[in-house]
Amino acid sequence: MDLFSREPSANLLPRDGEVIYFGPILDASDHENHLQTLLESVPWESDELVMFGRRVTTSRKVAWYGDRPFAYKYSGSEKVALAWTSLLQDLKRRVEDLSGERFNSCLLNLYHDGSEGMGWHRDDESAIVRDSAIGSLSFGAERKFSFKHAETKEGVSLVLEKGSLLVMKGETQRHWLHALPKTKKSNEPRVNLTFRRMKE
């Protein structure tokens, strides 16, 4: 795996947190190979959430990996973290080296096409170490990713390129929501890995 030597961006947020975009960190053939491996070998499962008081099953699929069998809780059910595969461990190391952060778990999302996305939310569950960094690695379809300040409503958006790394850190999750908007422009799958730090 060759690293591209692109300089990370300056902080994309104007206040109250830090978001750094590193751009693509994988070359095109590694990106393609890893995307195929992830699509074929990850035990993708539906996610569940409560919307307007109703339990709904998402068509977006998820998988949850970690150093230990951490619980990932959603709307009353929970998933137990799977043991790292060698590919995920390899990618985790790359993300750690570039970001200077350490992670012990990873949530994977599979969006089959542009009709699937993720609504406004923060990654601030109590099981996550407060103000710990999140490293987000993207494969497949390039999609817009948006931030919205919870109080001022300021907005920041960017396109997450194939094989790119985005790091959210500092007080980002306290003050900013983020979302992956649905789009009619994409009919390709996208896989996203968010490396996280859970409380031990």
Ligand SMILES: O=C(O)CCC(=O)C(=O)O
């Ligand atoms: O798919 C993405 O880029 C973001 C996913 C996300 O925000 C999350 O899993 O919490």
Ligand SMILES: [Fe+2]
């Ligand atoms: Fe998130």
